[in-house]
Amino acid sequence: MNIDISNKPSPHSLKVKIKRVLWAVCYTIFFRTTPGPMRRWRAFLLRLFGAKVSPKARISPSAKITMPWNLTVEDFGTIGPYAIIYSTAEIHIGKQATVSQYSYLCSATHDYEDSHFTLYAEPIVIKGQAWVSADVFVGPGVTIGEGTVVGARSSVFKDLPAWKVCVGNPAKPIKARIISRDRSHEKNPLSDK
Template identity: 45%
Template sequence: MTVLNAQDQRALEGGPSFSLRHRLLRALWGITWLLLAAWTPPPLHRWRNLVLRCFGARLHPSARVYGSARIWFPLNLTMAAHAVMGPRVNCYCQGRIDIGEKAIVSQGAHLCAGTHDIADPDFQLVTRPICIGTRAWVAAEAFVGPGVTVGEGAVLGARTVLFKDAEPWGVYVGNPAERLKTREFRSP
């Protein structure tokens, strides 16, 4: 017997994907980020981390999030040591998003952990986790879709669109993303 969580149950009933409480919490989050963090200069990453942690994000103290980043629901965000979420990143974390150690998500990139069921007449929300591996780089304005894992050390070139897993140390470009080559890693 399959047990459904509250979100899946609402989807089956054709109702909203998220409860009123959840939507109010997101509204409070948006106002809080706007007033306390969105305008702050880059060196204040520890302050922004504190604001994110107050709303449930799990961030290593050395993780950095720029003020212009848009984070949909902090409770679904995890960032490891020295991970960076750059300016104007759209972190659409309807589902879980994990960013690994020393991983970089560059300016204007989109991490989208939600989509809609096109077989459903109400287009109900479907969430799938995203995992950005250790030492991976999601370059400027790249898009990572729901359920995708960017392997350790992988690189997504600027404006790359990725809907399938990226292999470790692979270099990907294009729309849809294609593996260009294997990245040679040299330890500093």
């Protein structure tokens, strides 16, 4: 059986298509070109397009956000360089949660068994203090529990529990995440000596 999607209509309304074009222009001219420290300006631009983004959020200018009106980022939530936020459905990044560089939060996929190859979208939730580390893929409908760490280059297709370290493809908990002590007062080993 062949699937022919050549005449398939877009699942997006004309209004959404227009908003996406306007956002693409704004992103290219006013968002992507800003210096790193201009976080409040980028948060403001995202809010102009309907995002619920704290002025304290830290969003890299190279992060790619598809539909900002489906994005929520709480206080000190971070989206790192070159992260892709494919927000066809709601994506919620909790307080002090981090989505590191090159990670891909993908809230939509296609039904490959459907002859129409139908697009469907489900929300993604990254709860507070979680860390999605470098180059992680998070699929539609996933919730990453509070305080959970997802190891680099993992793929997440199912919910992950709170306060765990999870790795692999698919990502699975391997141990508890235990915060041993506050090291913020110690000298950073990467700083100049």
